[in-house]
Amino acid sequence: MSRPATPDDIAEICLALPEVELGTSWGDRPTYQVPRGDKGKGFLLYRAPGKTAIDPETGEPYDDLLVITTPTEAEKQALVDDPDLPFFTIDHFRGYPAVLVQLSRLGEISREELAEIITDAWASKAPKRLVRELLGG
Numbered sequence: 001m002s003r004p005a006t007p008d009d010i011a012e013i014c015l016a017l018p019e020v021e022l023g024t025s026w027g028d029r030p031t032y033q034v035p036r037g038d039k040g041k042g043f044l045l046y047r048a049p050g051k052t053a054i055d056p057e058t059g060e061p062y063d064d065l066l067v068i069t070t071p072t073e074a075e076k077q078a079l080v081d082d083p084d085l086p087f088f089t090i091d092h093f094r095g096y097p098a099v100l101v102q103l104s105r106l107g108e109i110s111r112e113e114l115a116e117i118i119t120d121a122w123a124s125k126a127p128k129r130l131v132r133e134l135l136g137g
Contacts, residue, residue, distance in 0.1 A: 002110035007103045010066070013115045014044060017122045018130045034126045041125040043069045044118060052092035053100065064103040069121040073097050079117070085109060097124070 010032075014020050019035040025042045033040030047053070049061035068087075070076040079087040079099050086105035093100070106114065123131045 002112045004107035005109050005111045005114040007106060009106070009111050009114055010044070010118070013111075013118045014122070017119065017126075018134055019126070020122065032122075034122055035130065043121040043125040047100070053090050062100075062102060066101050066103060067093075067098050068101065068117060069124050070097045070099055070117075071120050071124040075120070 011022070014022070014032040017034065020032055021034075021036040021040065023031055023033045023040055023042075025031040025033075025045060026048070029048055030046045031042040032044040033042050045067040047062075047065040047067050049063045049065075051061060053062045053065060054060065055062050070079065073095070076089065076097050076099055079085055080089050086108040087099040087101050089099060109117075119135075123135065
């Protein structure tokens with residue numbers, strides 16, 4: 001039985017994937033990257049509050065956003081367009097394969113769904129060798 005996802009699941013899921021490390025990008029933003037070391041590419045980032053992502057209900061910048069890379073624009077659109085999912089995008093990310101989600105809304109999806117989305121994000125940035133080792137084919 002799957003349970004609702006929580007913010008604590010993020011580190012657990014990310015760090016269970018091969019050659020992942022928690023680094024920083026965009027200055028000081030915590031970012032999960034693959035592979036470890038200088039060649040690491042970010043696939044999940046804790047986004048700083050900013051004027052490009054405003055909560056329509058409060059008019060204030062979101063302060064709990066995650067940016068999760070998607071393998072393609074089509075997969076991004078599928079996540080954003082599904083009314084049952086908490087994912088969204090902003091103009092700042094137009095043309096870039098990534099979705100946004102508030103940490104406070106992670107419970108709207110299951111831990112399994114979150115793991116699948118994070119694994120897809122990892123696979124879109126990981127060296128092909130690692131992807132083959134983990135996922136086969």
